[in-house]
Amino acid sequence: MEKSIRNLVIGLLLLVVLVPLGLLATGETFGEWGNEEIEEKLGYVPQGLKELSTFWERAPLPDYAFEGDESSRGAVIAYILSAVIGVVLGGGVLYLLGRRIAKD
Amino acid sequence: MHIPDGYLGPYTYIAMWIIMIPIWLYAGQRLSRELRTRQVPLLALAAAFSFVIMMFNMPIPGGSTGHAVGGAIIGIVLGPWAGVIAISVALILQALIFGDGGVTAIAANCFNMAVVMPFAAFYVYKIISGSSEITSNKRVAASAIAGYVSLTLAAGLTGFMFGIQPLLHTDEAGIPLYMPYGLNVALPAMLAEHVFFFSFVEAAVTALIFVYIQKTDPSLLMYDRPTSKRLAKGAAA
Numbered sequence: 001m002e003k004s005i006r007n008l009v010i011g012l013l014l015l016v017v018l019v020p021l022g023l024l025a026t027g028e029t030f031g032e033w034g035n036e037e038i039e040e041k042l043g044y045v046p047q048g049l050k051e052l053s054t055f056w057e058r059a060p061l062p063d064y065a066f067e068g069d070e071s072s073r074g075a076v077i078a079y080i081l082s083a084v085i086g087v088v089l090g091g092g093v094l095y096l097l098g099r100r101i102a103k104d
Numbered sequence: 105m106h107i108p109d110g111y112l113g114p115y116t117y118i119a120m121w122i123i124m125i126p127i128w129l130y131a132g133q134r135l136s137r138e139l140r141t142r143q144v145p146l147l148a149l150a151a152a153f154s155f156v157i158m159m160f161n162m163p164i165p166g167g168s169t170g171h172a173v174g175g176a177i178i179g180i181v182l183g184p185w186a187g188v189i190a191i192s193v194a195l196i197l198q199a200l201i202f203g204d205g206g207v208t209a210i211a212a213n214c215f216n217m218a219v220v221m222p223f224a225a226f227y228v229y230k231i232i233s234g235s236s237e238i239t240s241n242k243r244v245a246a247s248a249i250a251g252y253v254s255l256t257l258a259a260g261l262t263g264f265m266f267g268i269q270p271l272l273h274t275d276e277a278g279i280p281l282y283m284p285y286g287l288n289v290a291l292p293a294m295l296a297e298h299v300f301f302f303s304f305v306e307a308a309v310t311a312l313i314f315v316y317i318q319k320t321d322p323s324l325l326m327y328d329r330p331t332s333k334r335l336a337k338g339a340a341a
Contacts, residue, residue, distance in 0.1 A: 046283075
């Protein structure tokens with residue numbers, strides 16, 4: 001592997017290890033409220049939003065967390081695991097695809 | 105900036121799918137024409153990096169949180185079309201596996217973060233860099249500005265998509281069916297937190313990686329070589 005690429009990979013792995021830092025931010029994000037948060041803000045949940053918000057309930061690791069595990073240790077493990085899954089799948093898919101289509 | 109399911113009504117999210125499908129197809133075509141074996145690890149790294157950097161949520165005053173996307177440096181190094189593919193892959197995984205960003209909204213989110221960002225960054229970087237040396241500081245500044253501008257644009261567009269929902273979809277009583285806040289709230293909310301915070305983070309991330317590549321292997325920054333320049337011009341026309 002080229003040295004510059006290898007170092008970028010090392011940098012990426014470092015980010016994966018540090019990723020639990022992202023859990024420290026606990027506030028809400030504009031436009032990404034859950035139905036309860038919207039209910040609190042408006043006093044109601046818009047009908048279409050309520051119906052469409054359950055469109056995809058098959059996410060295996062919703063919110064990068066183990067469902068039902070509220071412990072902070074569980075949260076950290078799930079968050080790192082999520083990053084690893086993202087790296088392996090995202091990187092893997094493009095690596096294999098890239099190798100097939102790339103020219104020299 | 106990941107729009108969840110339910111915030112965009114069908115007019116918007118279906119329109120975005122109709123826009124995105126040809127963009128993905130064309131980006132795939134461009135990639136299969138231009139991708140060099142040497143760039144393959146970078147392409148894979150780009151998707152992985154974008155995925156991970158978006159997990160670094162940061163709090164800002166006022167209680168909101170947000171993150172960088174990494175879309176600017178990807179657009180600059182690999183070119184905007186490769187950026188479309190790499191960032192889209194990260195966003196699709198986030199939606200399907202982690203419920204981050206809606207599945208109906210995949211196309212809208214990909215348009216904002218995987219199309220607008222790498223393209224805006226690429227052209228801002230290119231215009232500011234001009235014909236300066238690949239190792240020049242001017243290019244570092246150009247990359248930072250590209251990061252700032254591109255994330256701000258993506259955020260503004262997200263705010264716009266949010267904000268038009270009450271205009272597009274209400275029930276008989278005039279109550280919004282999807283995103284309840286109009287342009288007067290959504291646009292400034294999305295813009296402000298990026299203009300004052302997250303776009304600076306994107307700028308810093310972009311410049312940092314740019315400098316690293318510049319110092320260690322500037323040949324990786326040669327996306328804009330003559331052949332692809334000609335192709336890029338053809339696509340822009």
